[in-house]
Amino acid sequence: MGLLESIYSVDIYRVVHLAAVFCLSVVLAKAILLYQRCTEISKALKAFPGPPSHWLYGQANEFHQDGQDLDRLLNWGLQYPYANPVWFGKFVVYMNITHPEYAKALLSRTDPKDTITYHHLISWIGKGLSVLSGQIWDKHRKLLTSSFHFDVLNLYVNQMAESTKIMLGKLEEQITSSDTIDIYPYVTLMTLDTIIKCTLGWNSNCQIDRENTYTNDLLELTRLLNERLCFFPYYSDFVFSFSPSGFLFRKVYKTSQQHTANIIKQRRETLLREDKLDKDQQSRHLDFLEMLLASQDENGQGLSDEDIRAELDTIIFEGHNTTASGISWILYCMAKYPEHQHKCRKEIREVLRERDTLQWNDLTLFPYTTMCVKESLRLYSPMPILTRRLSKPISFSDGRSLPEGCLVSMCIDSIHRNPEVWEDPEVFDPLRFSHENSVLLHSHAYLPFAAGPRNCIGQKFAMNEMTVAIALTLNAFELSLDPSQLPIKEALLVLKSKNGIHLRIQKQTQNK
Numbered sequence: 001m002g003l004l005e006s007i008y009s010v011d012i013y014r015v016v017h018l019a020a021v022f023c024l025s026v027v028l029a030k031a032i033l034l035y036q037r038c039t040e041i042s043k044a045l046k047a048f049p050g051p052p053s054h055w056l057y058g059q060a061n062e063f064h065q066d067g068q069d070l071d072r073l074l075n076w077g078l079q080y081p082y083a084n085p086v087w088f089g090k091f092v093v094y095m096n097i098t099h100p101e102y103a104k105a106l107l108s109r110t111d112p113k114d115t116i117t118y119h120h121l122i123s124w125i126g127k128g129l130s131v132l133s134g135q136i137w138d139k140h141r142k143l144l145t146s147s148f149h150f151d152v153l154n155l156y157v158n159q160m161a162e163s164t165k166i167m168l169g170k171l172e173e174q175i176t177s178s179d180t181i182d183i184y185p186y187v188t189l190m191t192l193d194t195i196i197k198c199t200l201g202w203n204s205n206c207q208i209d210r211e212n213t214y215t216n217d218l219l220e221l222t223r224l225l226n227e228r229l230c231f232f233p234y235y236s237d238f239v240f241s242f243s244p245s246g247f248l249f250r251k252v253y254k255t256s257q258q259h260t261a262n263i264i265k266q267r268r269e270t271l272l273r274e275d276k277l278d279k280d281q282q283s284r285h286l287d288f289l290e291m292l293l294a295s296q297d298e299n300g301q302g303l304s305d306e307d308i309r310a311e312l313d314t315i316i317f318e319g320h321n322t323t324a325s326g327i328s329w330i331l332y333c334m335a336k337y338p339e340h341q342h343k344c345r346k347e348i349r350e351v352l353r354e355r356d357t358l359q360w361n362d363l364t365l366f367p368y369t370t371m372c373v374k375e376s377l378r379l380y381s382p383m384p385i386l387t388r389r390l391s392k393p394i395s396f397s398d399g400r401s402l403p404e405g406c407l408v409s410m411c412i413d414s415i416h417r418n419p420e421v422w423e424d425p426e427v428f429d430p431l432r433f434s435h436e437n438s439v440l441l442h443s444h445a446y447l448p449f450a451a452g453p454r455n456c457i458g459q460k461f462a463m464n465e466m467t468v469a470i471a472l473t474l475n476a477f478e479l480s481l482d483p484s485q486l487p488i489k490e491a492l493l494v495l496k497s498k499n500g501i502h503l504r505i506q507k508q509t510q511n512k
């Protein structure tokens with residue numbers, strides 16, 4: 001019998017039958033595994049009482065994006081202390097941690113991020129530090145740590161001050177034309193401007209040139225990711241990819257990736273040509289990109305172009321959205337609590353005198369302003385929630401435990417406003433962070449930058465940038481609230497306000 005004849009003699013119905021049996025077995029095996037996992041997790045959850053749960057939605061229908069979602073989590077945390085389950089449908093449950101003792105147990109480990117929330121992020125920033133896990137995360141973390149060293153960061157203060165001054169100029173232009181200003185977009189452009197200068201060594205001029213394609217692409221990608229987070233059907237790749245937003249996302253993503261890839265290629269070529277990596281590395285200021293190109297592990301192995309692209313996108317993404325949220329909410333707090341605003345301004349002016357800019361050495365001279373920055377980050381944590389998937393079982397100090405595979409969320413906002421941990425938590429009191437008082441705090445009571453091995457690698461950069469921005473803004477302007485447009489908190493990729501952050505801004509004269 002020839003080959004063709006033997007092929008055609010195979011019983012097609014038998015093949016289909018076998019394939020169907022195979023598929024059914026796979027589905028059945030998966031269903032059994034899912035059932036076993038749910039039973040195991042449900043058993044473990046019995047030790048953790050929680051709010052009533054709808055038979056179909058769980059607690060998903062309790063979140064209305066009405067500015068009260070974080071308060072709901074806080075109230076559940078008070079009713080069911082330390083941790084309580086939050087169900088999204090029948091099969092997805094997060095154990096939500098709301099107490100420092102539990103946070104300590106979680107943050108001392110290096111469990112991977114959970115794939116549900118971080119999945120969307122990977123579609124843009126790729127596998128950079130914030131989404132990696134295991135040995136590869138360890139390698140990247142070690143390689144990147146030197147880029148955030150104290151000696152490197154001091155060189156960025158000038159860029160931070162320069163970008164802030166451009167923002168102040170833009171805000172000043174607006175003072176004449178409108179009563180109150182939504183500061184959030186101005187602050188976002190400023191932090192984007194800064195991070196691009198520090199990361200790529202490139203002046204994008206994005207605060208002035210609003211047609212800049214690269215920075216517009218980055219802002220658009222953030223907008224689309226936020227949109228995806230808000231609309232549950234978009235959690236499915238399939239639905240999102242066929243939606244108009246999915247098409248737009250792919251288009252914008254492609255051009256932004258080309259841009260970053262070109263920059264990396266050009267810079268690698270330039271550095272090779274000039275042999276800068278070996279000769280001048282010690283003597284001149286390297287931006288993040290050059291440091292990433294130069295970094296090597298103990299075996300002399302560096303990062304591939306793809307790794308560098310992911311790390312650059314991670315730093316640009318994490319390094320401007322978080323600080324934009326931080327700075328905007330700090331300015332909001334300054335407007336809301338004028339007595340603290342005046343104290344800060346007095347302190348800032350005593351240091352700056354006639355100067356309208358500041359330098360690295362100035363940053364330690366603003367103790368009261370720094371305490372106000374910390375207190376604002378406590379009440380308005382830019383990253384209010386973080387999540388993990390347990391890679392092994394975890395035991396807590398009260399004897400309760402959770403099995404491997406369990407999803408855990410940690411509500412930083414609830415920990416920061418937990419009355420068991422903070423006296424009068426809703427009161428804005430910067431003196432909580434005075435030297436005498438901060439030594440009394442639980443090691444995991446204050447977590448805007450998380451803690452432990454996976455803490456925020458950019459926290460010193462962020463604190464510098466926020467201090468520069470707040471000091472120069474308060475030196476230039478008096479801020480007050482617009483009572484008719486108070487912000488509505490919205491926990492998206494970072495803490496935002498649904499209706500913007502509207503402030504009244506008045507120019508300050510030096511002697512006022």
Ligand code: HEM
Nearest residue numbers: 129130318319322323326382383386449450456457458462
């Ligand atoms: C106010 C500003 C900032 C806040 C509140 C903040 C907060 C955080 C938090 C809470 C985490 C832990 C997230 C998790 O475990 O899921 C984190 C991680 C991270 N942050 Fe920040 N961040 C800020 C600014 C920055 C800046 C300026 C950069 C870079 C220039 C940066 C880069 C990163 C990176 C790369 C990680 C991942 C670290 C790792 O997993 O090893 N962040 N940040």
